[in-house]
Amino acid sequence: MDQSKDMSFLDEEIGFNTVRTSKYITRLLNQHLKSYGLTAEQWTVLKRLHQRGNMSQKHLSEASDKDQATVTKILDLLEAGEFLERKRNPEDRRSFVIGLTKKGEALTEQLYCEVDSVFQKIVNGISEKDIDTYRQVLSKLHRNMKSLI
Amino acid sequence: MDQSKDMSFLDEEIGFNTVRTSKYITRLLNQHLKSYGLTAEQWTVLKRLHQRGNMSQKHLSEASDKDQATVTKILDLLEAGEFLERKRNPEDRRSFVIGLTKKGEALTEQLYCEVDSVFQKIVNGISEKDIDTYRQVLSKLHRNMKSLI
DNA sequence: CACTAATAATTTGTATACAAACTATATTTA
DNA sequence: TAAATATAGTTTGTATACAAATTATTAGTG
Known part of the structure; x- marks a missing residue:
């Protein structure tokens, strides 16, 4: 067939x-x-904070494309590990501002290289042209599904 | 940059x-x-049984590329829903033979069309050539990672 | 044949995804 | 201005991923 x-x-x-x-x-x-x-998943959260600076949980949830309930739990773990901290938002008592600690900052900067070398191995032997097509298909799949959900 | x-x-x-x-x-x-x-995930398991016939949990785990512990739990749920059944293997008391029930068989056959139409929407607007490149990249990524893990 | 090693499946523990409901607070409305 | 509505974040429950340990059974070995 x-x-x-x-x-x-x-x-x-x-x-x-x-x-x-x-x-x-x-x-x-x-x-x-x-x-x-x-x-x-925790690495994704740290990366977002490092790239975009301090933000609310709501914005972090959007930036990392994660469920808010999931982000709450991930933040609990990262806070317990002292990678980041939740500070009360003085302008809105419902809300926190999430920021990296010095420890979190240093580790995130350190991990960029290591994670990149992992991905260099993952994509080994795949042409840039094929990677580009792959990325474009991922984008299109994502756009299609966003409109279906 | x-x-x-x-x-x-x-x-x-x-x-x-x-x-x-x-x-x-x-x-x-x-x-x-x-x-x-x-x-x-349960659909994946039903699909595998429908495609390849009865098999052990070990083989089902391999066929669906799922952790054995995970498969145990998924089978618990599918068994409770009467989509499949675990039968003792007369030749090896450690082992079960997993098979679809009539209900499971009928539902699996019915769902092929529905799932396919979901995917037709997901890939809408993507050329066959790009889909083919995407599939080849997925395969290569998978091969690369299997050798790294 | 008894002991050792390996195997099939399960259990336990933790992390994450996500649906749904809940709580405290802010904003909007009549 | 009080009530209604909306929002930020949390909690609860369930499903799955997966690491690691455990149990029952089979296969291999000396």
């Missing part, structure tokens, strides 16, 4: 394989970050 | 965006499957 007519072709080739690749990326990053007391 | 020299380019463009796309795919499928009492 022509593969493109197979009822599960897209489900397998796009769905299953994207999800599987995502799990491997997360697992690989977790292995590298473990010795710093971090996980891949 | 040239983007390709940006220390977090690959982390963001490959890492973050792949993981984000994966979450959106899972979320979208969950929305569609919810009314059948299923999740995206």
